[in-house]
Every structure is written in C-alpha cells, then in structure tokens.
Amino acid sequence: MVQSSSGVIALASYRAWQRGMSWEGDVKMTEYRLYTVENDGHFIGSRTFTADSDDDAVVWAKQQIEDHSVELWSGPRLVRRLDPAEKRDAEAVTHTIEAGRMLPKNKT
Helix, strand or coil, X not given: CEEECCCCCCCCCHHHHHCCEEEEXXXXXXXEEEEEECXXXXXXXXXXXXXXXXXXXXXXXXXXXXXXXXXXXXXXXXXXXXXXXXXXXXXXXXXXXXXXXXXXXXXX
C-alpha cells in the first residue's frame, strides 16, 4: 500500500518522522521522498509518500517518472535511482491473455 502526502497522513510522533517511519493505525509504514533530478544533478522537485516496503515504493516511484531521473530516499538512505528508461520498461507488456487467462508472455 502506498499513500501520498497529499492524502490524510499523520505521523505518530516526531521521533517516528525522524526515523523515516510513520504509523497508520497498527500498520507500520515507511516514509519516502522522491526527488526529481535535473540533467546537471540538481534536485528540481520532490514528493513525500509512505509505503509498506521498498519494493512498493519503487513501483510507485516508477509510475512518477517523466522526463528526468528520480532518486528514491528513505530518511538518509538512498533506496534507488531510477531513469526514464525504467518507466518504459515497467510499462512493457509482460503478459498475454489466452483463453480468458492471463499468462506470462514468452521471452524470445
């Protein structure tokens, strides 16, 4: 599950925020920040969101890529740098429908 900072998200405590953790009821959520990186390496924008795991955060981050690379951070830890080519790869067709069933597409 991923929740954007534009939704209603409240941190349980300032200490939790400092550790990059927030609490959604009884569910422990990690806070992430996605930075848009200009070609010269400068950050030109950012978004804050929470996710259940690094894997979920990476999936969400790939959907946010436009023309620039992005860096996904969790507190002081760089999770991953993503380039626009990775968005195209994420959008590639990986499955096909045969006889009403979704099957992995054969790799040739």
